[in-house]
Amino acid sequence: MIEAIRAEGDVGIHACEPPTALNIKVGLTNKFIEYLMAGIPVITAPLEEQARIVRDHDIGYVLPDNTPEEIA
Numbered sequence: 001m002i003e004a005i006r007a008e009g010d011v012g013i014h015a016c017e018p019p020t021a022l023n024i025k026v027g028l029t030n031k032f033i034e035y036l037m038a039g040i041p042v043i044t045a046p047l048e049e050q051a052r053i054v055r056d057h058d059i060g061y062v063l064p065d066n067t068p069e070e071i072a
Contacts, residue, residue, distance in 0.1 A: 005038035013043045014050065015066050025049070043071075 005012070012035030016024075026049045035042045036053075042060035044050045051062040063070050 002034060002038050005034060005040060009035075009038065009040050011041045011043055011060070012038070013071070015043070015045045015063060015071050016047070017066060028053075 012031070014029065014032050014035070025047055028049060032042065032044065032050055036059070042050075042054055044054055044060060044062055045066050046062055046064065054060045054062050
């Protein structure tokens with residue numbers, strides 16, 4: 001999977017609905033981790049832990065919210 005992402009992807013997008021459960025706010029999804037392992041920039045929803053990683057390591061962009069306008 002990682003090789004396919006490297007070969008085909010320019011950027012990884014992880015935009016999901018605003019979480020209601022703590023484990024979603026601070027957890028890391030498999031897809032997010034695969035983007036990191038592939039070494040491509042990540043555009044992520046403003047989820048607490050994912051946003052922190054993207055900002056701290058300057059590896060992508062954190063969406064202000066998950067509206068279609070922001071994603072576009």
